[in-house]
Structure formats: structure tokens, C-alpha cells
Amino acid sequence: MAHSVQRPKLARWLAETNDVTQTFLSAGLIPGLINMAGGLPEPTTWPASDLSTLAAKAVSEHPGDTLAYGPLEGLPILRDLIAARFSAPGLSLTRENVLITTGGMQALDLIGKVLLDQGGLIAAQSPAYLGALDAWKPRHPTYRPMYLEREGFDPVAALRGAQFAYTVPNFSNPTGRLVGLEDRHQLVAAAEATGTWLVEDDPYGTLYYDGAPLPRMLTLSGKGDSTYEGPVVYLGTLSKELAPGFRIGWAIAAPEVIRALVTAKQGSDMCTSGLCQRIAHDAFAAGLTERILPNVLALYRLRRDALCAAMADHLHGLFDWEVPSGGMFVWATARDPELNTDVLLREALAHGVCITPSSVFDPEGRNRRSIRINFTLNDPDKLAEGVRRLAKATLAASAKAA
Amino acid sequence: MAHSVQRPKLARWLAETNDVTQTFLSAGLIPGLINMAGGLPEPTTWPASDLSTLAAKAVSEHPGDTLAYGPLEGLPILRDLIAARFSAPGLSLTRENVLITTGGMQALDLIGKVLLDQGGLIAAQSPAYLGALDAWKPRHPTYRPMYLEREGFDPVAALRGAQFAYTVPNFSNPTGRLVGLEDRHQLVAAAEATGTWLVEDDPYGTLYYDGAPLPRMLTLSGKGDSTYEGPVVYLGTLSKELAPGFRIGWAIAAPEVIRALVTAKQGSDMCTSGLCQRIAHDAFAAGLTERILPNVLALYRLRRDALCAAMADHLHGLFDWEVPSGGMFVWATARDPELNTDVLLREALAHGVCITPSSVFDPEGRNRRSIRINFTLNDPDKLAEGVRRLAKATLAASAKAA
Missing domain, CATH: 3.40.640.10 (Type I PLP-dependent aspartate aminotransferase-like (Major domain))
Known part of the structure; x- marks a missing residue:
């Protein structure tokens, strides 16, 4: 049929997208997934x-x-x-x-x-x-x-x-x-x-x-x-x-x-x-932005602390990180030099948690030792459960890498 | 001072913009100007x-x-x-x-x-x-x-x-x-x-x-x-x-x-x-879009007719055009082969009316025989006055070109 004619190729840069993006797209379909990957704000802070x-x-x-x-x-x-x-x-x-x-x-x-x-x-x-x-x-x-x-x-x-x-x-x-x-x-x-x-x-x-x-x-x-x-x-x-x-x-x-x-x-x-x-x-x-800011800061400070406390409980020995004094993310680097965090992402999804691997933040995609964890979107209980799942996923990924 | 250091050049394509754009930007400052250049809708049609x-x-x-x-x-x-x-x-x-x-x-x-x-x-x-x-x-x-x-x-x-x-x-x-x-x-x-x-x-x-x-x-x-x-x-x-x-x-x-x-x-x-x-x-x-459409069509039809009637009165012999059966524009081509419509734009502004010259619609900027005239933004009286000014500007520009 006419529709089978070869069309012109799409622009070259489109072929260079990281397959991690595809992995994320499919993650939305996993029931019960705890999403610590994105950089999303907490919707209840919006003065609708x-x-x-x-x-x-x-x-x-x-x-x-x-x-x-x-x-x-x-x-x-x-x-x-x-x-x-x-x-x-x-x-x-x-x-x-x-x-x-x-x-x-x-x-x-x-x-x-x-x-x-x-x-x-x-x-x-x-x-x-x-x-x-x-x-x-x-x-x-x-x-x-x-x-x-x-x-x-x-x-x-x-x-x-x-x-x-x-x-x-x-x-x-x-x-x-x-x-x-x-x-x-x-x-x-x-x-x-x-x-x-x-x-x-x-x-x-x-x-x-x-x-x-x-x-x-x-x-x-x-x-x-x-x-x-x-x-x-x-x-x-x-x-x-x-x-x-x-x-x-x-x-x-x-x-x-x-x-x-x-x-x-x-x-x-x-x-x-x-x-x-x-x-x-x-x-x-x-003055709406000034009015809501104190609540936003209190909420996110609490969640940062909850995430970092859970990480101290469950990820010590597996990752190194610094407690950030602001923003939305904790950056953690694996101690196991064999751990590839692109592989960890797939293992994490299988365990019901999503984080962002470091490769996507490197123009050449080579940095595969770290992960980015968001703390603004989930409440402290979910953050703790997400970290427990991430710890299991890390052990599983390290075991496979060894 | 430090600020006098040479900065990196801006991207090359920025140097290729038509100077007609600059002419338009300054046109906004002319008092009493009749703007028939843009493609703007009539604000009273919006159901605020x-x-x-x-x-x-x-x-x-x-x-x-x-x-x-x-x-x-x-x-x-x-x-x-x-x-x-x-x-x-x-x-x-x-x-x-x-x-x-x-x-x-x-x-x-x-x-x-x-x-x-x-x-x-x-x-x-x-x-x-x-x-x-x-x-x-x-x-x-x-x-x-x-x-x-x-x-x-x-x-x-x-x-x-x-x-x-x-x-x-x-x-x-x-x-x-x-x-x-x-x-x-x-x-x-x-x-x-x-x-x-x-x-x-x-x-x-x-x-x-x-x-x-x-x-x-x-x-x-x-x-x-x-x-x-x-x-x-x-x-x-x-x-x-x-x-x-x-x-x-x-x-x-x-x-x-x-x-x-x-x-x-x-x-x-x-x-x-x-x-x-x-x-x-x-x-x-x-159904809001369907509800307002009949009024929009009636208004714009009237304005198209008013513009084309004024053109027939004042621009016959100077330009050729076809009456469009829709849209927002009439395209008119000068009979005088010496008339450069980039020059006409400047003459038109001096006469208090703004139209768009054809050069900006040609990737190589070579077409300088035609103009685009908008009829949706102005009422019939303003359209007629704009065309009278345009006729005078055309004669002035042709006289200079001869």
C-alpha cells in the first residue's frame, strides 16, 4: 500500500536518546510503584x-x-x-x-x-x-x-x-x-x-x-x-x-x-x-508566594529528614551521600564499584520503587555509579518504604554484578 | 572595566534577520497609525x-x-x-x-x-x-x-x-x-x-x-x-x-x-x-467556539468587503489582487515593476499606515513586488482611510523610484 513507502528519516539527534527514558515511560504502569525519580512538587501546597x-x-x-x-x-x-x-x-x-x-x-x-x-x-x-x-x-x-x-x-x-x-x-x-x-x-x-x-x-x-x-x-x-x-x-x-x-x-x-x-x-x-x-x-x-512558602519549607524539610533517616537505616554501607541543605534531591553514590545504576533502575522497578540513574545527567552517558532520589513528592512513610525497597534492589543488583 | 571584555558571538542565524522586523518594531510608536500589517483578530469577538x-x-x-x-x-x-x-x-x-x-x-x-x-x-x-x-x-x-x-x-x-x-x-x-x-x-x-x-x-x-x-x-x-x-x-x-x-x-x-x-x-x-x-x-x-463563529464570520466578511471596495476605489491601476474567500489577508502586487515594497513600507509608515512587504515571506528576501493587507483588526472606516493613505504612499514611492 501507499503507506508502506519509506519516509524521510527523522532528524539525527532523535536517535541519540537514552533508553532510560523508555524505561521511565513504562514505569508509570507499575501498580503501587513509589516514584522517587521525578522532581515533582507536593500538590497540597498549591493554593487552588x-x-x-x-x-x-x-x-x-x-x-x-x-x-x-x-x-x-x-x-x-x-x-x-x-x-x-x-x-x-x-x-x-x-x-x-x-x-x-x-x-x-x-x-x-x-x-x-x-x-x-x-x-x-x-x-x-x-x-x-x-x-x-x-x-x-x-x-x-x-x-x-x-x-x-x-x-x-x-x-x-x-x-x-x-x-x-x-x-x-x-x-x-x-x-x-x-x-x-x-x-x-x-x-x-x-x-x-x-x-x-x-x-x-x-x-x-x-x-x-x-x-x-x-x-x-x-x-x-x-x-x-x-x-x-x-x-x-x-x-x-x-x-x-x-x-x-x-x-x-x-x-x-x-x-x-x-x-x-x-x-x-x-x-x-x-x-x-x-x-x-x-x-x-x-x-x-x-503576596501569595510569600504566604505559602513557610508551609512548603516546613513540609519539604520534614521529608528531606525522613528520607535521610531512612537512608541512614537501610542504605549505610551500600551508598555514600551528603544531606542537602535545600532543593528536592539527595544524590547517592554506590560503594560497590561493580554496581551499574542503569541496571539498578530496572531492579528497583521490579521491587516497586523508581529512582533516576546518573547516566542521564552525563552528556556521554558514562557515569553509572550514582542515583538521584527525590524527597518532595512522597510522605515520610512512603519515603521509608521506598528506601527499604531500594536497599533490597541494590543487594539484588550487586549480587548479579558480582 | 571588566564589562568591556569581548563576549562570544551569538549564534550565526541571528545575524540573518530582515531589517523589516526592526521597522515594524519602531512602527508601534507612531501616533494614529492604522495597522494593517499584522494578523490580529478582533478582540470584541472573545467571550470574556x-x-x-x-x-x-x-x-x-x-x-x-x-x-x-x-x-x-x-x-x-x-x-x-x-x-x-x-x-x-x-x-x-x-x-x-x-x-x-x-x-x-x-x-x-x-x-x-x-x-x-x-x-x-x-x-x-x-x-x-x-x-x-x-x-x-x-x-x-x-x-x-x-x-x-x-x-x-x-x-x-x-x-x-x-x-x-x-x-x-x-x-x-x-x-x-x-x-x-x-x-x-x-x-x-x-x-x-x-x-x-x-x-x-x-x-x-x-x-x-x-x-x-x-x-x-x-x-x-x-x-x-x-x-x-x-x-x-x-x-x-x-x-x-x-x-x-x-x-x-x-x-x-x-x-x-x-x-x-x-x-x-x-x-x-x-x-x-x-x-x-x-x-x-x-x-x-x-460549544463556545461554535456559538461565537457566526458573529466572527459576519464581522470578518464585512471587513473583507470593505477593504476590497476601498482598494477598488483607490488602488486600481496601482495594484492587482484577488478577493480572498476567507482568512485574514488580501495579497496585492504592484503594477509598477520599479516599485520596491520594502521602500513602500517606509513610505506607508510616513503616511500613517502599516502593511507587510513581500520580502519577509521569501526565504531569500528577493520578492519585492507585493504586499499583504490584513482586514480583521480594523473597522470599515479605518480600513478605507488606511487604503487612502496607502494609495498616496504608493504614488510617492513610485515617484521616487522613477
Whole structure:
């Protein structure tokens, strides 16, 4: 039949996807599975009733903002609000420094489109956020891994010649690691010395459980100019502060970069939903995000502690890890050098628990010693049961590897 | 100062943008300008009160659908509704054939990512939608123009070897031309004979003012399979049927293509706003789109007629055009072979009217004889005044060219 004609091949990068993704897709079908793999927030933290009211008012009081095509850059009122919210002593931000994006994810896609030529070089904190690797895959980048925590790390050598550097200083996905103040200063200095753009991806910047937030690299790079002109491209999102379903994020950068991102956004989705932007603005303006934050922090702190206590009970001797001081994840590295965590994932699924293996956070897929465990989605009892299942799965996987 | 360090160059494709875009950006600042350049709908057609109620109920009754990360492919209820809405005798669509996109624009971006390798060949109806050209620019495609209306056009020769063919059969943007039934059959047959994917971009498919809608190429390519497996990739949008501010579109295609588009969407914006998807579903389900359509058609028919009457009064002898039987645009070609419509745009702005010159719809920017005029945004008086200004601007531009 006509339908059997050979069609043109799909774009080459599609053939390079990790089969772990397929494994995840099938995991959704396993009954009783405890999912500690994703990076999902706890739905009970969302103020649905307030948001329902805001949504109705957004449409009825601002039909122009909510129902029309909006400006490519985002609604001016929301850009102004973000500029004011992130300004600080020495850091003066204006509307020209802000682009509203369709979730934080779109900012990563747009950054790939404007800062990266085909095959270009990215200096990336390693291991790196899977979503960023996905976003840039169609442009076939080359990666130079940055291990900020290692003795002798040289930020200038790391950044030199890269089209941009990519970091998640607050509770990195996947490792949960907090980049210290001195390292932040050094990265900013290296960006200024080498001229390389420094992407500061900050979805977890409000999720500090144990101490006061460190200054952003965006803030550290402020020179008191009337409009920020520095090397940092800062990315934020509403997904962790309020709710992910609005798909609202923002990029803050020098106007030159914002203009280029706008050109790329025009050919990506034209503009972000005006309804969602208006709700985001009104929620910030009403103090809704500040109102819910203490509950979010208390809940996630409790769950982090529950996970780490269960790990101390059941995974000691099997894994090494550090207790993260914020974010959504614990990163654990297997003591058994023969344990392949891609294999462990399949064993874990057979035992009714899902975690994320380290291979997906490595552009070359070679790191197979570690796992990422999420603690925000499940209550303490489920976290404990998940860890018990993971311990059994680890012993089974090690026994097979031996 | 440190900020004067040379930064890495931005990606190369950004240097290739047309300066007409800059001209448009500055046009917004001209007081009293009559904007006949864009493709904007009339805001009074939007049922704001109904949509306000739907928005509030969407959040309060379906917080999971609206506030959480949704499935990459879109909400199952909306995918099912779209599948049912576009199924026809011989064309059986299921959820597996449908991807929800962030506006119709995102579908074009995703198609570039999955069907086009760097520098790949696109067979495109010519002149072509500017937004599609923008979406694909980062991948540096090669274009083979298709002039479907020309004597001797050979669809098989046109499609052979292309990674995909791009068409807007219903009231093409920019020409307003309707592709006839026989040409639709031939394009589908050529797609089946050559194996090339056939993209049917259909934002104006509901905007028929003078006759009954022709069958979609998607429908013509149905073979009665239980799940559509044919060569057409059909793109639809809520922007013209309801309102653009929700940024809801859909792609309908063989499951193999949908799966690839989903992979690309994961790295583009993760998922489309659940709130906007839920509102789109509920608006379709409540018959809201059908309820407002008669008013929209009556309003736009009147405006098309007003524009064409004013053109007959003031532009005869200066331009040739055909009265479109639907859509949002009239395409007019200058009789003066010396008239450059990029120059005419600047003269038009000086006379207080804005139209779109043909160069932006040509991947190589060479077509400078025609203009696109929108008739949906302005009332008849403004349309007539805009045409009077355009006539004066044309005479002025021709005088300068002579």
C-alpha cells in the first residue's frame, strides 16, 4: 500500500536518546510503584482556591492582557515586577533585562538557540540537569564538564572558549549541592575575565531548609549600572514557588541577550500565555508566594529528614551521600564499584520503587555509579518504604554484578 | 572595566534577520497609525465573561489538571476531544495521533526540530508564512519554492527528496489563496508516492466567508486505518477559533511523528499550561467556539468587503489582487515593476499606515513586488482611510523610484 513507502528519516539527534527514558515511560504502569525519580512538587501546597479567584478576575478585569497575543517579551507589568523583585544594592534591573518564558524549560531551549552554534562548546557543572541536556541536543553541543567542588578547579580555564557556562548554584539538579559564596565570586570573576556568558539556572533558589540564602551570581556581578550589562544569564521559574501548571519562567540578562532571546522566542511560541502571565503577576503582587512558602519549607524539610533517616537505616554501607541543605534531591553514590545504576533502575522497578540513574545527567552517558532520589513528592512513610525497597534492589543488583 | 571584555558571538542565524522586523518594531510608536500589517483578530469577538467562568471552574474543579506538570503530550481529555473533532469517514484518529502544542507556532518549531537536519530541504508553498521561516531559521534549511497555482506545477517533482513539504491550503498566509480540491488530492498523492511528510498548517480553516469548507488533506489521506498512519502532519490552533492568549494548538499525525514531536517538546517547554488546556477543552465541550463563529464570520466578511471596495476605489491601476474567500489577508502586487515594497513600507509608515512587504515571506528576501493587507483588526472606516493613505504612499514611492 501507499503507506508502506519509506519516509524521510527523522532528524539525527532523535536517535541519540537514552533508553532510560523508555524505561521511565513504562514505569508509570507499575501498580503501587513509589516514584522517587521525578522532581515533582507536593500538590497540597498549591493554593487552588486563591488561584481560582485570581484566574476569574484576570480574564474579566484584564481581557486584553489575558486573551490577546501578548508582547513577545512578556507583559510589561510582569517584567517590571520581576525586575524589581530581583534588583539589589549594586544591581539595578529594568524591564529591558527581563524576558518572560514558557516555564524555565523554554529559557534553556532559547539559550541553546541564541548562544550556541551547531557543535558549539558548553562548560557545564557536572553532573548536569537532564532537561538542559535535552534542550541543547538538537544543536549537537560539545561539553566540557566542570567539577566545582574538586581541589584545584580553575574557573578561568573552565570557561575560556566556551559559548557559555551552565550552572545550578542552589541545590543543583541532580546533586543537591550548594555552590558556596567563594565559588560564586570566582565563577563571576572568570566570566568577566574570559567574556563567557554565565548561565545561572535557579529553580530551587527559594528552597533553603537550613540557612539564609546565598547571594545570586546575578547579584554578585552587578556593577551599579543603571541597566544590568553583566555576563550572567539568570533563569527563574514560578513552578517551585507557586505551581508548575502555569508554565511561567523568566530570564534576566543584559539587554543584548534579552533581545536575542526574544528573536528566538518569536520563532518558538510567539508569546507566553497572557492569562498565565497575568495570574503570575497578580499572585506575586498579592503576596501569595510569600504566604505559602513557610508551609512548603516546613513540609519539604520534614521529608528531606525522613528520607535521610531512612537512608541512614537501610542504605549505610551500600551508598555514600551528603544531606542537602535545600532543593528536592539527595544524590547517592554506590560503594560497590561493580554496581551499574542503569541496571539498578530496572531492579528497583521490579521491587516497586523508581529512582533516576546518573547516566542521564552525563552528556556521554558514562557515569553509572550514582542515583538521584527525590524527597518532595512522597510522605515520610512512603519515603521509608521506598528506601527499604531500594536497599533490597541494590543487594539484588550487586549480587548479579558480582 | 571588566564589562568591556569581548563576549562570544551569538549564534550565526541571528545575524540573518530582515531589517523589516526592526521597522515594524519602531512602527508601534507612531501616533494614529492604522495597522494593517499584522494578523490580529478582533478582540470584541472573545467571550470574556464565559471564559472568566471557565477559568475559575478549571482551577477549582480540576486542580490536578490545571496546576501540576501535565503529560508531555497534553491532557488526555483534550487529545481525545481533538481526535474526535477531526475524525471523518475514512479517517480514524485516536489520542496517539494528537499532540497539544503551545500555540500553532510551537508546532512549527517542533517540526523543524524533528523533521529537519541542519541545512535540510523544505518544499514550501511560496510565498510562505513568515513565522514558519522564523521557526526553521536556526536549522539553516534550504528551500524549494512551490507555486501550486502555476501551469505545469508537478507535485511529485516538488516533493521528491524534501525532508517535508509545507502548505497552508486554507487562505494561505500571506496570499489568502485557497488551494482547490484537485490540488489537495494531487499533493496527498505526491506525498504518498514520494514518501515525503506533508505539513498542512491550518490556522484559518474555520474562516470561510463564501462557501462550504473543502476537505482537509489530512482527511483526504485517510485510508480507514484504525489509527491514522498517513503522510500528513496537520496543525491547528485555538487562536482564531476562540482567543490567542491561551496559546493552545495541536498537531495531528502518524503516532511515529507524534512520538518524535513529544521528544522535542520535552526539551522545548516540558508541557503546555494545564490551565489553558483545561479551558480549551471545556470551551470546545460547551460549544463556545461554535456559538461565537457566526458573529466572527459576519464581522470578518464585512471587513473583507470593505477593504476590497476601498482598494477598488483607490488602488486600481496601482495594484492587482484577488478577493480572498476567507482568512485574514488580501495579497496585492504592484503594477509598477520599479516599485520596491520594502521602500513602500517606509513610505506607508510616513503616511500613517502599516502593511507587510513581500520580502519577509521569501526565504531569500528577493520578492519585492507585493504586499499583504490584513482586514480583521480594523473597522470599515479605518480600513478605507488606511487604503487612502496607502494609495498616496504608493504614488510617492513610485515617484521616487522613477
